[in-house]
Every structure is written in C-alpha cells, then in structure tokens.
Amino acid sequence: MTEVQKIEFSPEAMLEVSRIVSHYPQDKMKSALLPVxxxxxxEFGGWLSAETMDYVARLLHIHPIEVYEVxxxxxxxxxxxxxxxLIEVCQxxxxxxxxxxxxxxxxxxxxxxKVGETTKDNMFTLKTVECLGACGYAPMFQIGETFYEHLTExxxxxxxxxxxxxxxxxxxx
Amino acid sequence: xxxxxIDDITIDVPAxxxxxxxxxxxxxxxxxxxxxxxxxxxxxxxxRVCLVKVTKGSEKDPRPMPKLVAxxxxxxxxxxxxxxxxSPEVIEARKGVVEFLLVNHPLDCPVxxxxxxxxxxxxxxxxxxxxxRYEFKRRTFETRDIGDKIKLHMNRCILCYRCTQxxxxxxxxxxxxxLGRGEVSEISTYIETAIDNxxxxxxxxxxxxxxxxxxTFRFKSRVWFTKPVYAHRNCTKCTGKVTLWYQGEEVxxxxxxxxxxxxxxAFICNxxxxxxxxxxxxxxxxxxxxxxxxxxxxxxxELPFELPVTQKKLQ
Amino acid sequence: MGRKLLLxxxxxxxxxxxxxxLQNGGYRSVEKALKKMTPDEVTEEVKKxxxxxxxxAGFATGMKWSFLDRNSGKPRYLLCNADESEPGTFKxxxxxxxxxxxxxxxxxxxxxxxxxxTSYIYIRGEYMFILRILEKAIxxxxxxxxxxxxxxxxxxxxxxxxxxxxxxxICGEETALIESLEGxxxxxxxxxxxxxxxxxxxxxxxxxxxxxxxxxxPIINDGGDEYAKIGIGKSTGTKLISASGNINKPGVYEIxxxxxxxxxxxxxxxxxxxxxxxxxxxxxxxxxxVPILPNHLLLKMSDGNPRLMTYESxxxxxxxxxxxxxxxxxxxxxxxxxxxxxxxxxxxFYHHESCGQCSPCREGTGWMERVLxxxxxxxxxxxxxxxxxxxxxKIEGNTICPLGDAAAWPVAAAIRHFRHxxxxxxxxxxxxFDEDHVYQPEMKMQKV
Ligand SMILES: Cc1cc2nc3c(=O)[nH]c(=O)nc-3n(C[C@H](O)[C@H](O)[C@H](O)COP(=O)(O)O)c2cc1C
Ligand code: SF4
Ligand code: FES
Numbered sequence: 001m002t003e004v005q006k007i008e009f010s011p012e013a014m015l016e017v018s019r020i021v022s023h024y025p026q027d028k029m030k031s032a033l034l035p036v037x038x039x040x041x042x043e044f045g046g047w048l049s050a051e052t053m054d055y056v057a058r059l060l061h062i063h064p065i066e067v068y069e070v071x072x073x074x075x076x077x078x079x080x081x082x083x084x085x086l087i088e089v090c091q092x093x094x095x096x097x098x099x100x101x102x103x104x105x106x107x108x109x110x111x112x113x114k115v116g117e118t119t120k121d122n123m124f125t126l127k128t129v130e131c132l133g134a135c136g137y138a139p140m141f142q143i144g145e146t147f148y149e150h151l152t153e154x155x156x157x158x159x160x161x162x163x164x165x166x167x168x169x170x171x172x173x
Numbered sequence: 174x175x176x177x178x179i180d181d182i183t184i185d186v187p188a189x190x191x192x193x194x195x196x197x198x199x200x201x202x203x204x205x206x207x208x209x210x211x212x213x214x215x216x217x218x219x220x221r222v223c224l225v226k227v228t229k230g231s232e233k234d235p236r237p238m239p240k241l242v243a244x245x246x247x248x249x250x251x252x253x254x255x256x257x258x259x260s261p262e263v264i265e266a267r268k269g270v271v272e273f274l275l276v277n278h279p280l281d282c283p284v285x286x287x288x289x290x291x292x293x294x295x296x297x298x299x300x301x302x303x304x305x306r307y308e309f310k311r312r313t314f315e316t317r318d319i320g321d322k323i324k325l326h327m328n329r330c331i332l333c334y335r336c337t338q339x340x341x342x343x344x345x346x347x348x349x350x351x352l353g354r355g356e357v358s359e360i361s362t363y364i365e366t367a368i369d370n371x372x373x374x375x376x377x378x379x380x381x382x383x384x385x386x387x388x389t390f391r392f393k394s395r396v397w398f399t400k401p402v403y404a405h406r407n408c409t410k411c412t413g414k415v416t417l418w419y420q421g422e423e424v425x426x427x428x429x430x431x432x433x434x435x436x437x438x439a440f441i442c443n444x445x446x447x448x449x450x451x452x453x454x455x456x457x458x459x460x461x462x463x464x465x466x467x468x469x470x471x472x473x474x475e476l477p478f479e480l481p482v483t484q485k486k487l488q
Numbered sequence: 489m490g491r492k493l494l495l496x497x498x499x500x501x502x503x504x505x506x507x508x509x510l511q512n513g514g515y516r517s518v519e520k521a522l523k524k525m526t527p528d529e530v531t532e533e534v535k536k537x538x539x540x541x542x543x544x545a546g547f548a549t550g551m552k553w554s555f556l557d558r559n560s561g562k563p564r565y566l567l568c569n570a571d572e573s574e575p576g577t578f579k580x581x582x583x584x585x586x587x588x589x590x591x592x593x594x595x596x597x598x599x600x601x602x603x604x605x606t607s608y609i610y611i612r613g614e615y616m617f618i619l620r621i622l623e624k625a626i627x628x629x630x631x632x633x634x635x636x637x638x639x640x641x642x643x644x645x646x647x648x649x650x651x652x653x654x655x656x657x658i659c660g661e662e663t664a665l666i667e668s669l670e671g672x673x674x675x676x677x678x679x680x681x682x683x684x685x686x687x688x689x690x691x692x693x694x695x696x697x698x699x700x701x702x703x704x705x706p707i708i709n710d711g712g713d714e715y716a717k718i719g720i721g722k723s724t725g726t727k728l729i730s731a732s733g734n735i736n737k738p739g740v741y742e743i744x745x746x747x748x749x750x751x752x753x754x755x756x757x758x759x760x761x762x763x764x765x766x767x768x769x770x771x772x773x774x775x776x777x778v779p780i781l782p783n784h785l786l787l788k789m790s791d792g793n794p795r796l797m798t799y800e801s802x803x804x805x806x807x808x809x810x811x812x813x814x815x816x817x818x819x820x821x822x823x824x825x826x827x828x829x830x831x832x833x834x835x836x837f838y839h840h841e842s843c844g845q846c847s848p849c850r851e852g853t854g855w856m857e858r859v860l861x862x863x864x865x866x867x868x869x870x871x872x873x874x875x876x877x878x879x880x881x882k883i884e885g886n887t888i889c890p891l892g893d894a895a896a897w898p899v900a901a902a903i904r905h906f907r908h909x910x911x912x913x914x915x916x917x918x919x920x921f922d923e924d925h926v927y928q929p930e931m932k933m934q935k936v
Binding site for chain 3: 025034060077091094129
Binding site: 217218219220221222224240241243246265266269270272273274276277306307309331332334351353354355356357358 | 678839843848
C-alpha cells in the first residue's frame with residue numbers, strides 16, 4: 001500500500017488556501033504560511049514531508065528554508081510520519097494534579113507503546129503536549145480538532161475504540 | 174549630538190548610536206559582543222554578553238532603566254549614564270551569560286580550528302569560572318558538510334544568527350537557517366542542500382566560534398602557527414582586500430581582514446577566499462595587525478615578525 | 489452574587505448565534521460607538537473605565553491605545569491575542585467558544601477607536617475548533633452588516649480575520665505573535681521599537697487580550713465611569729478567573745475585583761473548597777509564571793488583613809510574600825500535592841517553550857529542568873538547591889522577553905517558600921512517591 005502520493009492540493013483545499021491568502025495584503029503572502037501548513041498537514045497524511053514543504057513554498061512564493069524554519073519551530077507540525085490517530089495528552093501541572101500522568105501510563109500500557117511511539121498497525125501515535133487550555137476539565141487529551149475532557153480509563157477505552165472503528169470503516173470504503 | 178557617559182568617561186556621539194558603538198568610540202572597557210555585528214542589519218540582542226546598566230536614562234528622563242540592557246541594541250540618549258565594568262551587577266550577569274554559553278559548548282578547544290581566534294575562548298578566559306557547574310550531557314550533533322567548502326560543527330554553535338543574516342543580506346537565496354526551537358535549535362539546511370553562491374564563504378568569517386570552518390584550510394594547523402599577512406588583488410566581485418594565512422611559504426587559507434573588534438572590514442567573494450591560494454595571485458602588503466585581546470595576540474602577534482614571503486622573492 | 493458583565497448571558501439559549509446574541513442586547517455598543525461617538529471618545533471611555541490588560545501584565549488599556557502612532561501614514565492594526573497558553577489559564581476559550589459575538593463586537597468597537605481597516609484575531613492552533621466557531625460568527629456579522637464596507641452606514645469599514653498559531657506558548661508574547669502572524673518563527677523582537685510604533689509589517693499595532701477586548705463592550709454600553717465603580721482602587725471591573733487543581737468546582741468564574749481570596753476558594757459560588765476535604769497547601773494565583781504562595785501568605789497580607797483578588801492586593805509584599813494576579817489562572821494545591829514535582833513540571837514547560845534566541849533562557853531553562861528532575865527523582869544534592877537559585881537569578885531580567893522571568897519566578901518562589909520540601913527530597917530520596925506519583929501523606933508539610 002505504498003502508493004506515492006502526488007503533492008498537490010485538492011480543489012477544495014486550494015479554494016481554502018486562496019480564501020486564507022486573501023486575508024493578508026497582496027505582498028504579504030508569507031503571512032498565510034501557518035494556516036496553509038495546517039491544511040497541508042491535513043491533506044498529506046498528518047505530517048509535513050520535505051516535498052510537502054517545498055510545495056507550500058512554491059505556492060506562497062517563498063524560499064523552502066523559510067518553510068522548514070517555521071515547520072520545525074511549532075510543535076503542532078509533525079516533521080515525521082504519525083499514526084492515523086494522534087493522541088496528544090496534556091501533561092502540564094494543573095492536569096497532573098488531576099491524574100494526567102496516570103492517563104498517560106494507562107494509554108501506554110493499553111496500546112503497548114511509549115510516549116512518542118506509534119503502534120505497529122500504524123493506528124495510534126501517543127504524544128504528550130503542554131497546557132492545552134483545559135486545566136479545569138482535566139485530565140484531557142486532544143485528537144484532531146477535538147478536546148476530550150474529564151477522562152477516565154473507561155472513557156479512554158471507549159473513545160479510542162470508536163475512533164479506530166471509524167478509521168477502519170473509512171479505509172474499507 | 175547626544176552626550177553619553179560610560180564608566181565615567183563622557184563622549185559626544187551621533188544620534189542613534191548604540192551604547193556599544195559609543196563604548197567602541199571611547200575605546201576602553203568595551204562590552205564584549207558575540208552576536209552583534211555592526212555590518213549586519215538586525216544583528217545583536219541575542220547572546221546577552223554585552224549587558225550594561227543604565228543608571229540614568231537621559232537628561233530629560235533621568236530615571237535608571239529597571240533591567241540591564243543589551244548595549245548593542247540600545248541607543249544612547251542625551252545625558253545617559255551607563256555602567257559597564259564599574260558595575261558589579263553587570264560583571265555578575267555577564268559571568269552568568271558566559272556560563273550559559275558554555276553549558277552546551279564542547280570543551281574541544283584543543284582540536285578546534287577556531288582556537289586562538291575564538292571570541293568565546295577569549296570571553297571565558299576573562300569571565301569564566303574554572304569549572305562548569307553543569308553536570309549533564311551536552312547536546313550533540315553530527316558534524317556536517319554544508320556545501321563542499323564549509324564544515325558545520327553544530328555542537329560549537331552559540332546561535333548568534335550572524336551566518337543566517339549574512340546569507341540574507343549578502344546573497345539572494347538563503348538555503349540554511351535556524352531550525353527547531355529552544356535548546357535544540359540548530360543551524361541547518363534541513364535537506365541536503367549545498368550552500369553555493371558568490372559570498373557564502375563570509376559565513377565562516379562572521380562565526381564567532383568554530384562552528385563554521387573553511388574546509389579548504391589546507392593543512393591542519395593551529396592558528397598561532399600561521400602568520401597573517403595583508404594582501405590584495407584586483408577582483409571584480411569584491412574589494413580583493415584580504416588576509417592570507419601562511420605556514421612557511423604556503424597560503425593555508427584566505428579570510429577577510431578583521432578590524433579591532435573582530436569584524437570583517439569588508440566581505441570578500443568566494444573566488445578570493447577559495448581559489449586564490451598561490452602567493453602569485455596576490456600583492457602582499459605586510460603583516461596583519463591583530464590587536465584584539467585574543468589568545469593569538471597574547472601569543473605572538475604584537476611582535477613584529479619577518480614576512481614569510483617577500484614581494485621581492487616573488488619577482 | 490457578583491455582577492457579571494461578560495458572562496451574564498452565558499447560559500442563554502443560542503447565545504453563540506447572531507440571533508441569540510442580538511436577542512440579549514448584542515451589538516448595541518457598535519451602534520452607539522460608530523453612530524454617536526468619535527474614535528477618541530471611545531478611547532476616552534476606555535481610559536475612564538480603568539480597564540487594565542487581562543493578558544497578564546495588567547497595563548492600562550486606554551493608555552496603551554494612546555501610544556498608537558496615528559501620524560505614520562501607514563495602516564494601523566489591532567491584533568487580538570487569543571494565544572492563551574499560560575498553564576492554568578482557560579478563560580478566553582470559554583468566552584470565544586460560548587459567546588463568540590462578544591469578542592467580535594469588542595473588536596469592531598476597539599478597531600474603530602484605533603482607526604484600523606483590518607484586524608486579526610491570533611488564536612492558538614490547538615483551538616482550531618474555536619477558530620471555526622469564530623469564523624462562523626464573523627460570517628454572520630458580515631451578513632448583518634456589522635463587518636465589511638461602511639458598517640451600519642457609518643462610513644467606517646472593517647475586515648476581521650482569524651489567524652491560527654501552531655503550538656508555541658511564546659507566540660503569546662506580543663512581538664512573537666506579530667512575527668508569527670507574518671509567517672515566521674515566533675521569535676520575540678528586540679524592543680524598541682514597540683509595536684505601537686512599528687508592529688505588524690512595520691505598521692503601528694496594538695495587541696490586546698481577548699478578555700480586554702470583550703470588556704470594551706460593557707464599557708461602551710454603560711460608560712467607563714459605571715465600569716470603574718466595580719472593584720477597588722486601580723483594579724476596576726470584573727475579571728475572569730480560571731480555577732483548576734485540587735478544588736471541588738474547577739471552571740471559569742467572573743468575579744468582581746476585590747472579593748477575598750478566601751471567599752473565592754471556599755465559597756460555593758466559586759471554587760467550592762478543597763477537594764476530598766483536604767487542606768489548602770498552596771496556590772498559584774495568576775498562571776504558572778507567577779510566584780506560588782503557601783496558604784498563610786495566600787489568604788492574608790502582611791498587615792494581617794485578608795488578601796483580595798485585585799492586582800494590588802495579590803502583589804502586596806512583593807515577591808517576598810506576594811504574587812501577582814497575572815492572567816487569572818488560579819491553580820490550587822492541596823496538602824498532598826508535591827511542590828517539587830510541580831516546580832519540575834513547570835520548568836519542563838518553559839524549557840519546552842523557550843524560543844532559543846537568547847542564551848540565558850535557551851540554556852538556563854533546560855539546566856533548571858534537569859536539576860529539578862534530579863531532585864524530584866531522588867538524585868539531588870543539597871547544593872543543587874542553591875545552584876537552582878543561582879541559575880534562576882541569572883536568567884531573570886537578563887533575557888530578550890519576559891519568558892525568561894516567567895521561567896525563573898516559579899522556581900525562585902518554590903525555593904523561597906518550600907525549601908524544606910526540596911531538602912526532604914534530597915535527604916530521603918526513596919520516600920517521596922508511590923508508583924503513581926502520589927505524594928506520601930507522611931510527607932505532609934514536613935519540615936526537615
Ligand atoms: C511568554 C509570554 C506569553 C504570553 N502569553 C499571552 C497569552 O497567551 N495571551 C495573552 O493575552 N497575553 C499573553 N502575554 C502577554 C502579551 O505579551 C501582551 O502583554 C498582552 O497580549 C497584551 O494584552 P492586554 O494589554 O490586553 O493584556 C504573554 C506574554 C509573554 C511574555
Ligand atoms: S527569553 Fe526565551 S523566549 Fe524570550 S526571546 Fe529569549 S530565548 Fe526566546
Ligand atoms: S552582542 Fe549584544 S546581545 Fe549579543
């Protein structure tokens with residue numbers, strides 16, 4: 001299943017890119033870099049390969065190094081491949097006061113991976129992140145754009161199982 | 174013209190002059206600078222070794238500044254009073270900064286090409302403690318070639334950003350930059366890209382430490398065993414005014430000429446730097462004047478020495 | 489019940505939609521400001537209100553607006569700081585998620601006061617779901633004529649866009665935010681020049697926190713004087729506090745400035761007391777950057793009077809015995825919480841978030857984290873405690889931006905007030921934790 005993906009935005013993504021670019025003065029296209037990289041990451045498998053970054057550089061008329069500099073600075077951009085479902089658990093102080101560390105160990109045991117690793121079936125990657133602005137609803141993790149809060153072990157089981165089924169269904173269709 | 178007093182010496186300087194430049198005009202007790210480079214726009218402010226204390230803001234607003242300021246990026250105001258070496262607070266902070274700079278800096282001076290002309294080495298002689306209190310593993314990177322002429326020892330880099338500014342300001346396509354964030358940021362091209370343009374070699378000259386070195390430096394030699402000589406040639410791309418570094422009768426490397434603050438007087442092109450390594454390529458002017466308080470000058474160079482090659486011999 | 493100016497309509501039906509918002513009196517301040525007031529009059533009301541920036545530094549908003557260079561001939565920009573990444577802070581999120589139109593309304597009135605043609609909301613990338621909520625609300629506002637050309641026939645035109653970050657706490661610092669909006673790494677700029685003179689794309693720029701901008705709405709609706717009646721001294725109006733940690737009712741509360749800290753922690757209207765009937769041990773009252781205070785200093789000021797939730801009262805005594813209101817990220821620790829572990833955790837945060845430009849912060853934050861890690865995991869030495877003190881002291885005040893200070897203060901305060909816990913960790917390396925990192929009860933407030 002290693003088909004080579006052609007690096008080119010879908011027409012919908014392209015439309016979104018032009019909408020974003022229109023938010024900035026014409027000679028300040030570079031300002032669109034962060035939002036466009038988000039789109040690129042969504043479009044091309046959840047991470048930014050050098051080819052993807054070069055494509056974005058061409059699109060915005062900037063040097064590739066300007067994209068690399070930015071992509072490696074911000075923690076939301078993955079410069080290495082990740083699993084289909086990226087679990088980002090908040091591990092900052094306030095969450096830890098309410099059991100974040102236990103949730104991390106629980107997921108590690110459950111998926112049989114350590115933080116930073118991906119399961120063999122390439123389904124889950126577990127990552128710890130810093131404060132996500134959910135301290136009052138701890139413990140929590142983010143998957144995609146969704147915040148899952150007030151986590152318990154049972155809730156974690158349910159959420160991960162549901163997401164996995166969804167992904168499998170999408171792949172089979 | 175604003176009047177500024179630094180360590181009790183008063184001088185009139187043009188408006189907009191920074192404290193550091195004013196101190197250089199006075200010429201005594203000049204704050205050190207690792208990241209500031211007068212010829213590079215936007216440089217400075219990062220390393221923090223040039224911190225000074227402003228005890229009086231200006232005639233108009235005499236309040237002292239609440240924090241130490243980076244002298245390289247703070248413009249003088251009329252009536253400003255500044256303390257550099259006369260402030261124990263400044264000395265203490267500077268010592269701290271030097272310690273921070275050394276936290277991740279390898280102790281490989283014995284094998285480093287820059288030894289003898291390294292600003293960090295000079296600085297740690299003046300401000301360093303005998304022993305580092307840092308007990309952890311230093312961050313390490315692989316040594317890499319960026320292009321066929323430049324070697325990058327990222328371990329030694331202090332992230333002054335000067336080399337990226339050279340690339341931005343002297344060339345029209347920068348291919349290397351600062352990648353990553355915080356303690357693990359690094360100078361890199363990200364993907365294998367050779368740095369290749371007419372003026373790229375100046376990155377080597379602006380590097381204050383031994384992170385970027387000249388791969389064509391033909392023989393491994395300690396800087397203080399080589400003899401610097403001023404020379405020039407007619408060059409269409411740059412001024413052609415350089416320093417030749419001799420060992421015996423052989424030119425080991427070519428660099429720009431450094432002023433007393435260790436800055437290039439004029440940037441030179443790659444042809445002069447890499448391709449002209451025969452004495453016959455050059456008109457020799459005389460021994461280079463090295464007057465930084467550096468390890469080199471402490472060794473030999475204030476003494477006059479015989480030119481390794483005289484013009485006569487060439488003819 | 490305290491008065492609510494921002495969250496008054498939080499639980500009204502459809503308050504997140506234009507319709508629901510209008511039904512509850514929304515966009516009145518736009519009508520009033522654009523049709524009946526000059527931009528300077530709007531600024532004047534904000535000055536009168538005494539509103540101080542809610543992003544952390546507490547700088548007077550009206551005063552900041554008056555610094556904006558209005559004669560440069562360049563466009564002027566208002567940037568809303570919705571980066572909200574300070575650990576313990578999650579108030580802006582609630583405002584934007586539940587009442588997005590309040591922020592948009594505030595942006596319109598504030599942009600009018602500052603003479604901006606285009607304004608941006610810079611939101612942290614992790615809040616992408618809120619970006620979508622805001623964009624939907626902005627589209628509604630365009631449709632109703634509150635944004636775009638010639639708003640409500642007033643002759644004033646404004647475009648408003650939302651710009652996502654991508655995971656970097658430092659982008660909350662205003663010049664890093666500007667760099668990031670320009671599509672660059674979030675490296676703070678060296679000041680001067682200040683943004684009010686040369687900010688976004690070199691143009692005069694004002695950066696304000698979400699809550700500050702939202703507060704402009706009630707200020708214009710009811711008048712600055714009315715707003716200033718709430719609160720004590722230079723702490724006027726209401727403040728959103730995000731409460732978290734070991735309390736019964738974590739969440740976001742709008743308080744009138746000036747209620748006592750004790751009331752905030754123990755009253756059922758707010759935090760509802762400490763969870764599991766444990767004792768209060770300590771509190772970080774204003775987001776992870778501000779000094780932690782042990783319970784006795786938290787509840788009372790040095791003169792023995794109760795400490796109040798105001799800028800002045802929380803900082804009374806300086807760092808020796810006081811702290812700061814900061815961003816209002818109120819983190820509460822019960823008697824079982826381990827201060828050393830928490831300090832290590834915060835140190836790791838700053839280490840992770842340092843942009844790496846200046847040497848004290850780049851090298852010092854990592855060093856502190858490693859030393860703290862050693863102490864926490866039983867490999868510490870007594871000298872390490874003094875070493876930590878020395879490192880933080882050499883970072884503080886010597887960096888480009890305040891992140892260096894923010895990294896230093898929590899370490900300093902923890903050693904200042906809880907040195908005995910550090911010493912205990914060094915002395916009894918094996919006794920500190922069970923395997924779940926739960927603090928051993930026998931350690932409770934034990935002095936060595
Ligand atoms: C490291 C750092 C992070 C910051 N993060 C935020 C933030 O997330 N949100 C915010 O509003 N202000 C933040 N600030 C404060 C801003 O720099 C700025 O003071 C504020 O946005 C001004 O708005 P205000 O005057 O309305 O408070 C941060 C400052 C620093 C130094
Ligand atoms: S203090 Fe830290 S975050 Fe701020 S500029 Fe320096 S390195 Fe960057
Ligand atoms: S020389 Fe001024 S901060 Fe580096």
